[in-house]
Amino acid sequence: MRLSLVILILASSACAGPHPWSRRDLCELDREGSTAAPGPGSWLGLLLRGWDRDTGRATTPAVDCTGRQVRWEAPALSCDDASTTRALLPDRPLTDQDVVVTPLGGDEQLVWAVTNRYASGDGLGPAAVVTVKDRRLIVRAIGTLRANVLRARLRLEPLGATEALVAEGENCASADPATCVRAARVMPLEGDRFMPTALADASGACSGPAWFHLGREESERLPSGWRRRTRLDAAMTFGLEGLAVDEQIVVQDVDPRQPNAPARLFRKAESRLEVRLRDGQLVTSGPSLWSRIRAAAE
Numbered sequence: 001m002r003l004s005l006v007i008l009i010l011a012s013s014a015c016a017g018p019h020p021w022s023r024r025d026l027c028e029l030d031r032e033g034s035t036a037a038p039g040p041g042s043w044l045g046l047l048l049r050g051w052d053r054d055t056g057r058a059t060t061p062a063v064d065c066t067g068r069q070v071r072w073e074a075p076a077l078s079c080d081d082a083s084t085t086r087a088l089l090p091d092r093p094l095t096d097q098d099v100v101v102t103p104l105g106g107d108e109q110l111v112w113a114v115t116n117r118y119a120s121g122d123g124l125g126p127a128a129v130v131t132v133k134d135r136r137l138i139v140r141a142i143g144t145l146r147a148n149v150l151r152a153r154l155r156l157e158p159l160g161a162t163e164a165l166v167a168e169g170e171n172c173a174s175a176d177p178a179t180c181v182r183a184a185r186v187m188p189l190e191g192d193r194f195m196p197t198a199l200a201d202a203s204g205a206c207s208g209p210a211w212f213h214l215g216r217e218e219s220e221r222l223p224s225g226w227r228r229r230t231r232l233d234a235a236m237t238f239g240l241e242g243l244a245v246d247e248q249i250v251v252q253d254v255d256p257r258q259p260n261a262p263a264r265l266f267r268k269a270e271s272r273l274e275v276r277l278r279d280g281q282l283v284t285s286g287p288s289l290w291s292r293i294r295a296a297a298e
Contacts, residue, residue, distance in 0.1 A: 024140050044098075110130075117149065122149060150172060184214055217230065218294075226256070
């Protein structure tokens with residue numbers, strides 16, 4: 001409890017100063033006399049060059065307002081990233097459902113325009129910090145984000161001397177909530193861009209992307225006919241040194257022939273994964289608890 005309080009204090013103090021992006025003007029859009037809250041069309045027109053308001057279509061490939069193509073690039077692809085399938089869904093007009101907006105407080109908003117969707121359920125597109133000033137929209141920082149789209153939530157968190165874009169979302173295999181996996185992408189701000197980042201182990205070798213599972217469940221059939229459910233719940237905290245992921249896993253056995261009977265506890269485990277920012281690199285304290293539990297079960 002004391003450690004959690006210290007982390008919260010550090011996070012609060014890191015947010016008290018000016019943001020790294022506070023004086024940068026990357027792109028602007030004048031809204032032609034409108035003083036209403038920006039709508040999806042305004043956000044798409046701001047973040048995407050060549051977006052056609054009449055057809056709703058972006059260019060192929062999409063280009064962000066700074067002139068960069070919207071692509072998922074290294075270092076995120078330089079080591080294993082299980083979320084990175086290359087199977088794109090067919091191109092289509094962009095709609096209100098392709099814009100995710102999160103207020104940051106004051107005049108700032110976090111905006112994600114999802115220009116591409118993948119068969120895996122995640123989406124890709126420019127995400128930016130935007131200042132809303134009367135009739136002007138001003139981009140302060142931007143990057144290409146790939147994350148889960150369903151029930152997506154964006155936020156900024158302190159990370160060492162900079163900040164990070166954190167994008168949480170879900171990916172569901174069916175309408176059953178038990179099939180939903182909740183995960184978060186972490187993208188540190190470097191200069192005026194949020195950058196895809198890989199995690200390194202203590203030796204400097206790549207151990208995976210900055211992609212953290214926060215909620216997932218798997219089930220397997222036992223020789224007895226019972227089913228074994230493995231459930232992960234995790235929470236992230238951020239501070240001056242880096243971030244921490246507190247993981248809890250509960251493994252229970254259930255009898256399908258008695259659906260109303262209470263599950264039997266087979267195993268329960270808790271662990272803290274620490275990720276430190278060192279010389280611009282995210283260094284992890286080890287593998288996740290989920291990977292260790294699943295490896296032990298094989």
